[in-house]
Amino acid sequence: MSGYLQNIKEAATSIFEGFAITLSHMVRRPVTIQYPDKTPRPVSDLMPERSRSWLRVEMDTCTACLMCETSCPIDVIKITVAKDPDIGRHMSGFDIDMAKCMYCGLCTEPCPTGAIHFIPEFERAAYSLEEMVEHFIPEGGKVVPFKPPKKEKAAKGGDDASEEAPEEGPEESTEASA
């Protein structure tokens, strides 16, 4: 008999508590984000800080070292470098075919100035593959590569040298051990 009453009591109290929990959920803000039409902030702000979305190149800091082009495993980046008697070595084209890009991020790593980097923007679907190619230098434009200031370069060069040496060391040792 006591078990019987205990069952009734447990049922009543647990359902009561359950009701309180469900009602408390009902008066909360839903966690759903209504992506295309209603977002609390602009979509690019909602993306994580280091999200890999679209590539952008800051042309005023690009040194035309072609590191990104060579590091790209699927040849997405095409940089045209030419020499001109007036302005010397310059870039006449910097194209990234985003339709081909696989967002591996290998191009952003060797960039000495951080000119090529990901931006948290991804809503750039297009109707043709040609539209997906981004031209960072307009047709006929000429961009002189960025030259880091001498003093800084010297200091940086020293740093690079000191950094490179220990870096190469472990790499070689791991290769050797492997």
Add this chain to the structure above:
Amino acid sequence: MENLVTYIHDNYLYGAPVWLVGAIVQFVIALLLLMLFVAPFAGILSFLERRIAARIQDRIGPNRVGPQGLLQFLADGIKSLLKEDLIPRDADKPLFILAPYLVFLGMFTTFVALPFASKLVVADLNVGILYVFATSSLTVVGLVMAGWGSGSKWSMLGGMRSAAQVISYEIPAGLAALTVILLAGSLSMQTIIANQGAHPWQWYIFDNPFCTISFFILLISLTAEGNRAPFDLPEAESELVSGYNTEYSGMRFVFFFFAEWANLYVLGAIMTTLFLGGWQIPESLYKASAGMASWLPQIVQLVFFQVKTMVFVFLVIQLRWTVPRVRIDQLMALCWKYLVPIAFFCVIGTAAWMIILPDGSETVRYLLTALAGLTIVYYFYRVVYQLRVTRSELDFNPLV
């Protein structure tokens, strides 16, 4: 009304007797009113249920069709109408076709006896409550028919479960209603309401402790009878695909759901009528509204009735997302081991109460009302507590 009858009689049905024309006109008007009420109501209720379910699960729910997704049920209805009406090869064709209409009929005919206001009732039957219980359990015939007629084992199991469940739960439901019938001394829905008052302590739920218990018994039994979760075993989707309506498609499928949501309303209406004073409004409000227009009190009563009914509708919807589905043996144990004995105890208790205290006890009424009020306050305290513990903000805004 009489003008309309004479107009129709003189112009269209001259040969027919006047009383017959009058009866037909009344019948058609009542039918239209009910149909126009029930059909959109079941639709809006389907929207409401989906929205409440979504908010309980921290989702948003339907919000695409029409303002705030209010027209979702119309879109669903049109989609279902345009769907192919499939009949399985092995189905028992006449039964398969007939079943949804029987289910629908069982639900729909109960609306005839529901008292929406003191004069707003299609038929104030002197066996009102008996009629409502009888017709609402007519649906079980349709459910078993659908289960058998589909020629599928899932449907068959669903139909059998529904038969077992509905018939079992008729007993505690009837017994729980009996306590009120004892107090009112009448089966008529209108008389039962007229015997109660407008204020909570004049309601039958607080008449004596036994009535309060039988209130909960009736609520559980009607939930089970309407195949609502946590007692939705006949259509348990994780076990039986969809139970008795597995093989149905198109409009026939909609009829089942239509009946389910209409049943939700009937549940609320029965509970309101029997225990919460139905359409009763305070005397002062009645006089004030009657002073403005003679029909206004009826509207105020209708609003009171609907609000009380919607509370139950909401509670039952919330229950669905609070409690997991019970097992079939638990379902039967709940009915036969708990509800039936307690309901008998309540009937005897109420009868004894009426003998010992023929006029009832004011003190007990006030005490029970205060207790209920305290429970509700504690309930809201627990809701706030839950919000505080989970460090979430209160956001009541239903528009998203």
